[in-house]
Each structure stands twice: as structure tokens, then as C-alpha cells.
Amino acid sequence: MEQNKPRFRFAPSPTGGLHIGTARTALFNWLSARSMGGDLILRIEDTDLKRSTKEYEESIINDLKWLGLNWDEFYRQSERLNLYKSEAERLLKEGKAYMCFCSSERLEALKDKLISEGKPLGYDNKCRNLSEDEINDNLGKGIEYTIRFKVNPKEIKFNDLIRGEIKFSSEVISDFVLIKSDGTPSYNFAVVVDDNDMRITHVLRGEDHITNTARQIMLFESLGYKIPYFAHLSMILGKDGAKLSKRHGSTTITQFKEEGYLNEAIANYLSLLSWAPRDGEEIFYLNDILNKFKISDISKNPAIFDVDKLNWLNGNYIRKKANEELVELVLPFLIKENIIKSIDINEQASRNKIIKCVDAFKDKIKTLAEFPVYAKDFFSDKISYYDEDAINILKSDTSIKVINMFANKLTQISDSIKTIKDNTDNSNILTEDLAKEIINEVGSSLQAENIKGKLLYMPIRASLTGKVHGPDLPKVISILGKEECLKRINQTISFLNNNKI
């Protein structure tokens, strides 16, 4: 039953990057097509020659792939202009369309007049019934013309797969342009011709196209085409309920990528905007919901974009990643912040250190971009500054005893325990377990003074990092290694002396 195979299309316009709302439309088309065993067609709607660019087209395609979407066929409207023209001429011949010689100045003036009179906007059909002579006369003078569709009054109905029955009266629709004076088709015309030619069975698009559907159905009928199913997705709004725009923050997939969001998280979040699995599961990969996805389950309410929930999801996916994979993802961000140089990334030693850092911070960060902020301190060879809280801890009498004892025990450990830097195969390093042992030894050595818990850990932490917060202390020690720890303790001790603390 090949001819019954559902065919979906996704039709972005390359006049900007892939917007988050457009990405969601693409995603739902992909989900629909793939869950129904259908085809997905990517169609670039670049009939606006002035605003469309090749760069945006590439960026959109890259971002779609990055999200994990794929498609079966690819078209560009700018390469199909002849088809639109011949179909328009057919309508012209059949008397269903006509040439309009009105100048844009006249149309502008007409619009202003209608607004000032408070009347419904629209074309006044001036050229609808021009005589043969008038037409030839205009053509002879070389006046530019558009081709307009003759709208006949009738009721238009369609059954939206998401919203149910939607009705319009065509009386509110005036004769609209099919072919612009530069020969390119208008949006509504190109869409209809293409959807028919590409044998599209399901048109799933944004809610902003609901009223266009009325025009398009008239065209489908006039051209003798089969009318596809329609489904309209709600809009994505900003936190204040207004349509999502730049002033709400990032709006394109490229921007989210640069901010350190994972493709899995974005795809997951976007699919949760207007849809929810019956079982209530909220964290999933796209492929895992294909058997649960149904167009009729899509919600019709507008959805407000909630960065907090995206962050939560992103954090979840970061935590799920294997350390090695996370290192690769985090590398560009480290390089961008000048924390490591791109030449270092092939060195096993610095890789090992990044792995340890990634392991230490992966359950702390919500985006990849946050990683350098935390990791920074561990890649500089000294403590950059001391927090007030840290200084307060270092002040206490027992602290200096703990620090000295810790330095003592650390010095005693075997020289075969190397720092990460001198080590290429990641063996013989100061492990977390060993670090933990050393801390415990410090504790038992100072048992008489009853130093344990906070009194034991905090001085060491403060002397090593200048802060009271951070990853588990054994992790901190392991990342820094023996020599770096001793170096930092020395720095702390001279800091205390110099400031007479």
C-alpha cells in the first residue's frame, strides 16, 4: 500500500537561524512521520529572494541534524519557479485568476483609506474584470502585474487533527496574490502547488497558519488537487506571555548550542511543549517515544518557554553521560574560556585531569558552559583568592594543626604516586580512596583533640582551594595531586603569615 504511506513535510524559510518554535514544528513532523512509518520531506521556502540566504539555509540544516532529525527528500522552492508559473497560468486560462496591474502605491493608499474608515482590510478587486483591451493595453505599456486569485464566496471547513472542526466564511478573504510581479510565487500559492506535487498527506505546522489554511483550501479546490489533512501546533511564548522573541533570551537552536545545552535535552524539552506521554514519563530520547506518539494527543494550548525546566533536563542528560563523552563536549567551552589550549587536548595527561574534573562537577552543572566556571580553579597553579568564609576557618587554632598534619601525611606517601601531569597512563595517581585514607589518618592522629567532621575537612578544603564549597574533598585532592596540594598549602600558610592571620 505504497500510495497510502503518510508523507509529512517541514518547510522552513531561510531568513534566519532555526528558531526554537520552528524547530519544534520540525520535531513534531519528524515524530509524526517516523511514528506512522511515513516519509518526511524538507522543503526550503526561499521564494523571498531578498531575505533568504544560503548561510541561513546551511545553519538550519545543521541544526536540524544536530537535533537528531533526518528526512527522506529535499527541495528548494527557488528551483521550482516554472511549476508555480505554469499552474498560475492554468488558473488564468480557466478564469479562476486574473492579472492585476495595481501599483504598490495604490495598494498602500487603499489600505490607509480602509483603516481610517474602520473597514475590513483587503483588495478592492479593481482589476478583476478588466476587458481584453485594457489588459493588452497595460501589457503593451509594460506595466508590471501580479496574478491574483478570484475568491468566490462560500463557507470553508476543515477538520484540524489537533483542534477539531474550524470554519471560515470566504467573504472576509479578499482576492490575494498568487504570483508576485517579480515572477516568484506568494507563500500560499507555492505551498499548495508543492504540497500537491510532493504528494503531502499531512500538513503539520504552526498555529499562525490556521487562517492561511482557508486560502489554501480554496486553491486546492480550484486547482483540482486532493486536500491533505491539517494539524496546527500552538505557539511558543516567552515568560511574559508574549510571542517568544530575542528579548526573552536565546531563540535559535544555534544559540542554545552555544550556551551549552545538549541536543538530547533540547529535543526532549521541545517535545514536552504541547505533548506528554500517557505514562507521564518526562525524560526520554526521541526514538523511545515513537511508539507512544500520536498527533491527536498534542495539546492546543500555547506553551510558555520555561528555561528552568530545560535546565533541569539538561542537567539530567549531563549526569547520564559517560565521563569520556562529556570531556569531548566540554572541550570547546574550556578552549573558549582559555582554560586549556587547543594543542593540549591531545595530551593524555591533561585529558585525564579533565576527566576527573568532569566527574567532580557533572552533577553540579546545568549547562556545559558552566563547567569552565567551576573547573577554572583546578587548572591554575595557585589559589586565586580566599573567600571570607574560608579565611574564618583558617583562622581557628585547630585548623593550622590539621593543615600541617595533612601536609605531613601527604609528604610521606610513596614517591611512586605521581601527579597526573607526570603521568600518561593514568596509573599510580593519587586516587580518591587514598586521599580519603590520608584524611582519616589526619583525623586519628588528632583524635586527642577530638577533631573530626567539619573541623577536619574544612581546613583542608580551605587551604587547598581558598573556598568552603566544592566537590567532595577526596576528589579535590585527587584532581590536584600530591605536589599541587603541597604547593597550595604553602601558599596558604604564607598567605596567613603575610596577613598576620
Next chain:
RNA sequence: GGCGCAUUCGUCUAGUGGUCAGGACGUAGCCCUCUCAAGGCUAAAACAGGGGUUCAAAUCCCCUAUGUGCUACCA
């Protein structure tokens, strides 16, 4: 202005005539814990308003309000 679409906790949503209106994010508290996170537990938090229909309405109908979209030789 005309027409269309929408309206359940702050946010995403479940719910399709009878539910203590459920879950998730966020928020608060508690537990875990050297700290920060993560994790676990608990709590506060919603049917836009008004009319109908019905024994019974978040659910069906009407009106109002609010939001949003279209009304282009943009898509």
C-alpha cells in the same frame, strides 16, 4: 476594526459528566552529608468570570474578559 485560535497550580501538563482535580519543573522544609550539588521524603500551589443543560460539570452550550494569530507583491 473584521475574522480565527486559545484559557486546569507561577510554568509544562493529566483529566473527555460522578477524581481527596494526578504528575513534573520551580519554591519551602526535612533527611543524607565536610561544603556545594545530586538523591530521597514532605508541603504550599490551579479548573479566567458569569449564565445555562443535568440528579451531577474542569469536562456539554452561550456570553464576557484576557491572550495570541491572520487580515502583505513575508513566510
